[in-house]
Amino acid sequence: MTNSREQWEQQFNSSSLRDSSFKTMSGIPLDPVYGPSDGEFPGIYPYTRGPYASMYRSKIWTMRMFAGFGTADDTNKRFKDIISSGGDGLSTAFDMPTLLGLDSDDKMSLGEVGRCGVAIDSIEDMLDLYRDIDLSKITTSMTINSPAAVMLAMFVAQAESNGIPRSRLGGTLQNDILKEYQAQKEFVFPPRQGMRLVRDTIAFTSAEMPKWHSISISGYHIREAGSTAAEELAFTLANGFAYVELAKQAGLDVDAFAPRLSFFFNAHIDFFEEIAKYRAARRIWARWMNLHYGSINEKSQQLKFHTQTAGVSLTAQQPEVNIVRTTIEALAGVLGGTQSLHTNSMDEALALPSQRAARIALRTQQVIAHETNVAHVADPLGGSWYIEELTDEMEKRAEQIFAEIMEMGSGSMLDGCINGIEENWFQGKIADSAYELERTFNSGQRIVVGVNRFQEGNDEDDLAILRITNEDELKQRRRLESVRASRDTGKIDVVLARLEAEASDPTINLMPTLIDASNNRATIGEMMKAMGNVFGRHVEVPTI
Amino acid sequence: MALRVLVAKVGLDGHDRGVKIVARLLRDAGIEVIYTGLFQTPETVAAAAIDEDVDVIGLSMLSGAHMTLAPLVVESLRARNANIPVVVGGIVPNQDIVLLQELGIAAVLGPGAPASEVVETIRKAALFT
DSSP states (O other), X not given: OOOHXXXXXXXXXXXXXXSSOOBOTTOOBOOSOOSOTTSOOTTSTTOTTOSSSSGGGTOOOEEEEEEXXXXXXXXXXXXXXXXXXXXXXXXXXXXHHHHTTOOTTSGGGTTTTXXXXXXXXXXXXXXXXXXXXXXXXXXXXXXXXXXXXXXHHHHHHHHHHTTOOGGGOOEEEOOOOHHIIIIIOOOOSOHHHHHHHHHHHHHHHHHHOTTEEOEEEEOHHHHHTTOOHHHHHHHHHHHHHHHHHHHHHTTOOHHHXXXXXXXXXXXXXXXXXXXXXXXXXXXXXXXXXXXXXOOOSHHHHOOOEEEEEOGGXXXXXXXXXXXXXXXXXXXXXXXXXXXXXXXXXXXXTTSSOOHHHHHHHHHHHHHHHHTSOTTSSSSTTTTOHHHHXXXXXXXXXXXXXXXXXXXXXXXXXXXXXXXXXXXXXXXXXXXXXXXXXXXXXXXXSSOOBTTTBOOTTTTSOOOOOOOOOHHHHHHHHHHXXXXXXXXXXXXXXXXXXXHHHHHTOTTSOOHHHHHHHHHTTOOHHHHHHHHHHHHOOOOOOOOO | OOOEEEXXXXXXXXXXXXXXXXXXXXXXXXXEEEEOOSSBOHHHHXXXXXXXXXXXXXXXXXXXXXXXXXXXXHHHHHHTTOOOOEEEEESOOHHHHHHHHHTTOOEEEOTTOOHHHHHHHHHHHHHTO
16 A cells, blocks of 8 residues: 555656756755645545646646627637737636627617627627637637527537537536526526536537536635635535536436536635635545545546636725735635636726736736746645644535535435525525625724725726727627628528427437527527527526 | 615626625615616616605616616606616726716715715715605
């Protein structure tokens, strides 16, 4: 029986490294990881210290910057700027109509087109969005949930029309519908119908897109909506378990799809608590996948995650100070072993980021990666009495919450999550935690620099912010009109009728027909409507 | 009689942390609060405000659609001969505040506004009727 250090060494020695030696600035040679021989190691179950033995010595995290505004053409330009500035992954932000599966000329879309992200109506926009970007080399993430299956279909259709087969496409679809009902609230169909589409995308990608991450199980929005760190951790992993149960129920082998599940966490301002959260997340996932879900492939047990710094921690007052907050939060993500990172821009409590602000945010990551040497040693805080205790505490609190959710589902995490949504349980917990935190700001118990203390300088000059004009909305509507005018409407009618018929048969996977509809230039609104005729709509009971 | 306030999310923006916090803040300050829920249109907000006979409407906006949607709420109220003041809260750039006021918005609350300022602004707005 080898001890854990020997197991780690074996794995580390077979990893490729980005440099031959790693030293401090003054020349002290550094080990890849520190700790007692019988302790935990990165790359070794339960992966508390990291999913890989060599961590950032093999590869620095992916600097994946989230961007999207205006028309596809506008966003394509921003993407190219990110790539030429050294960003190595793309992440697409869609506008509100797209997130809700509406066309830009829908009555409800008024005033929202291209505001919060890029407007996508049909494959024509998708082609513009990724024009002259080599999708076989650069991975892309699409932050969309209710119409995730439609967006994946359009993405596959546009890539294949450019000659890149689906099997070569690498990237991530957020596709985490459960947290939409719980926190982000961009929902369309009722929960069980929403989950049917998730099942279809998991089944489709695990069969045909081996490089694609079918879901990014996201705590980010749960935290932004107001949860505590422990609730973010527990709700997110519970949702993850629910997707595992869903796919297993659909007859998929756990080790066929679980390696392609990825996670997305918030990096809030409480530095050590965040690091403990990431460490606990890896340990919990590994144990549950092993003990409860019967995975034997270690890749199914290794939790990999994207991090975004906390938008909600940013202040409109003295926005330059947000660079400091973001730096601290980004460092927590890195010391916690994130696989990719988005750093927020200083102006995001005011508007969508300007190009200058977005570039500074990327530079922040580059400073951490290349100047500070913090990436030389894996899990550098492992073994700290404080961090280890906090990690255990996070795990304990998460387990308590899992037990509550399981009870709501009579032993099923899948049913527990859905029932908890329908009973407003998650929504209530999140709103309670948000309000409790708010009271500490209002009482002055928690200080926010520039907001409830240290306000000198708040009235200084405004930053130059990005303005989205109504012009973009008009441009997008005209474009949609011309796409509609140039289509074969007979073909569209046939494919949409087929989509609707297939939607009413839960044994059918809708992805092939959605791809077909995309190729025929059906719009997102048309495809969502065809499915909605069968699925109906989710309505949340408003509670304060 | 206690002040009655309708808090609303208009348009497609699902960010409801702010609106729920404001609703609770107002309630804790002794104000009666009615929350519309998500995805309202300017017309449904105006109709609900009249039905509920509220003194003030609070619109929570984060998605950048405030310049389009907030004035439409005011217009919808006017079309129904209702004179209910509208307060906007959320991510609103400074240069838009004056424009919104010119278009009939009673007041704008920016990010980080303390509870006392939120309550005070709502009470003051109610006096404009």
